[in-house]
Amino acid sequence: MPAAVVNITGPGPAALSENRPKKTTLTSNEQLEALFNTESISSLLNRHDDALRSSDLAAGYYVPAQTFGNLVPQISPVRKWLQNRGFSFQFSYKGEGLANVGGGIRKGMDYAHELTLTTRFDLGKLLGLNGWFLHGVVMERAGREVSYDYVGEHRILLAEVHSLDGGRAAHLADLYVEKAFYHNSININLGRMTLTHTYATSVLLCTFMIQCSAPVGVKSNAGWSVYPKATWGGTVRLRPTRDLTLRTGVYQAASLTENPSGWSWGAEHATGVMLPVELTWEPFLGPQNLPGHYKVGFGHDTSHYADLIGKVPAAYLSRIGAHPGGPRDTFYFEADQMVYRKGGNHQMAGGYLLAGYIHNTPSVSAFSDQFYVGASLLGILPYRPFDRLGVMYSYYQISPNLTLGQRFRQMAGDSMGAFVNGPQTHTATLEAYYGIPVIPGLIAQPVFEYMMRPGETSVIPNAILVGLKVLATL
16 A cells, blocks of 8 residues: 555664554554454464564555655654644655666666655544545656667566656546454455555565566556556455455456546546455564565456457468457465564564566466566665665566467568567566665665566567666655
């Protein structure tokens, strides 16, 4: 959810002193209470500890905001005055300059930025609707995409923030209401929402440019409404036991490119319904209470998609049978586990290992499979306890139907499609960053990327990119 800020590079002085979760009315940055005061398989791992230890903060894991503190603490009294009356806000800047310095189609640099206003209205304080909250996210994005201009890659965005709506002065990303029921054990969200801020995501993934806000194998599919593309729908979230969280919902499925401003709701044409479900296991391991997050998810998109074999030249029609297309299913597994704790007793105070796998219906999905492995390590340099190093390798398999159709058209001398210079098979990316908290509210993050087989063929040389990402919060 985009309604709170979490510290990804270090806890900061305030977080170091806060060790107990707040038991207040549920908001979008707090965990749910368990329906049953017990555990699942976590009870087999540690006899004395459970998944709701008071030494770990309840807030702040599934949040895409990536900084800590505020640049202008002088307005804190105003913030508190507004919050006490029912209105909370956060204004942030994210800028990315990324240059292709070797390989690709040519050398050069692109810049893109994002200005985001995140708001929350406590409808209990404002209108007497106790327990109801209204969330809204409006953003401005501008710049160009280095993947297109200099690398020759048109399926994977190597810079994050340009994305789907570059050039929009005020894009509406989210607008939804939230309510908790049954002693904060069941939570619902209804309205216009982005699925990849609810499913298949984590704050650790969003420290990386390529995989934020969800792995490419998920967010490349239209039904998943990748941030900032919101869609109509709702999610129910509950915690059956202390170490399990279940979420499921129903959403409108539509093209990712329709309604680029986010405001023209009548311009969207529903193609079907998206039905996601995700189960998360959150154990705490060992004497240091090291948190882990293990997710299994599935999404069924009822939309009818054309088979990616596409138009087959007449000379090769006899080699294939019917290929009518159909709906799309997505299965994913994602895991991260803290392997050491450093600098505090909360979710982000330590180093993590990450891994994941995504599988889509091959006949109607450009990426049939993706797997990734990585690490997010806090304080690995002496005297820099809050710096964070991230490294991630990801492999992407192109749909075999897409490859086959392109081969038939190539053999017939026909066009294989825009920006396609050969039958596309697979590609891979390597990304590394080093996040430096400069002052409260400001992070500088040098970035390195290596793109293998741009365009999913061997025609374009592997590309080397370097850049800088800057995050600031008012």
